[in-house]
Amino acid sequence: MTDLIRIRRPDDWHLHLRDGPALTDTVAATAAQFHRAIVMPNLVPPVTTGDQAEAYKARIMAAAGAAPDSKVDGARSGPSKPFLPLMTLYLTDTSKPEAIRTAFEGGQAVACKLYPAGATTNSDSGVTALERLTDVLEVMQAIGMPLLIHGEVTDAAIDIFDRERVFIERTLKPLCQRFPKLKVVLEHITTSDAVDFVKAAGPQVAATITAHHLHCNRNHMLAGGIRPHYFCLPILKRSSHQTALRIAATSGDPKFFLGTDSAPHAVEAKESACGCAGCYTAPLAMQLYATVFDEMNALDRLEGFASRFGADFYGLPVNDDFITLKRQAWTVPDAMALGAAEIRPFLAGQTLGWTFETDTADSNQ
Ligand code: DOR
C-alpha cells in the first residue's frame, strides 16, 4: 500500500478568493497547497476590465505577502514559491472585443468567464444571450484566449438537476460548432453528460472537476436532513454521475484537471433560510483529492490531474517544486476565520485519511 506520495506542486484551475479582509485567509489557504490559481471574477461589482483585474491581482498578492503560515494541521508548511494568481475577466452583454484582446495580450487576464445571467452567486451582470458576444468570441478564438464556462441554463422551467445537461445540448454544442477552435473549459462538471461531451470534443475543450463533486452526491446533502454546507452550484447530482466524475478524474485523460471551485461564504450566509451556494475546500483540497484517487486505486494518476494537465491546457510550464501527501488520519477543523467572520470548511469535523505537506527538497526531475 502506498503511504506517501510526492508530486509536482499542483495548481488550482478554478478558485474564488473574494475580496477585502477575507483575502488574508482565503489566499493563505490556497497558497499553502498550490502555486497558481485561476481566480474567478464574480466580485460585486464584477471584474470586467483588464485594469480591474490588475488591481484585484495586486490586492491578492498583498494578501499573500501578509498571510501567516497556515495553522491548519494537515496543511502545515508554507509554499516555497510565491503564490501566483491568474486573473480572469467577467463577460457581460457589453464586453468589447478589443478591450479583451488588450487585457489578454498585455498579461492582465488569462481567460474570460461566462456566467449565464442569474445562474449562480454574483452572476446578475452575466450574459443574457450568447449571440451578443459573437465578436468577442471571434477575437478570443483568434488569440487563443480560453473561455471558462459556468455550464447551466437559467430557464426557470428546467429542473435544477437537469440544468447542466440542457446547457450542453442547447448552448455548448452549438457554441463549439460555431467556434471550432475556441479554447473552452467547462468548469466544475457534475454529470456523465458533461464527461461524455468533453471526451467527444476536440483537444481545445477541457473540464475542471471539484473535490466536493468527487466526494459527494445529492444524498449527502439531502438524505436524513438538509445540509447547507454541501450546497453548491451546479448542484450535486445522483451517485451515477458522481461515479462518472470519479472515473473521468482518475482516468489519466488530460482533458480533465483539478479546479476546486472553493467558494467561501460565512457560516450565517450558508446556514440560512436562503443559503448561499459554495463549498470551502481550499484548506483541505489536496487531502480530499488524494482520498478519492486512493479509493480509486489511482494515486499514480494524481500528479497528471493536479499538476500537469491544467498547465498544459493553458500553455504554461509545470511547477518545479514538489509536495508530499501522507496516509495519516486528519480531522477537518470545525471552524476557520474568514476575515472578521467565521466559516465552516467542507467536511468540518470529519476525519480524512490523508495529510498534506510541502516538500522542500530540490527538484531534480
Ligand atoms: O457553488 C458555487 N459557488 N458555484 C458557483 O458557481 C459560484 C460559487 C460562488 O461564487 O460562491
Ligand code: ZN
Ligand atoms: Zn466557481
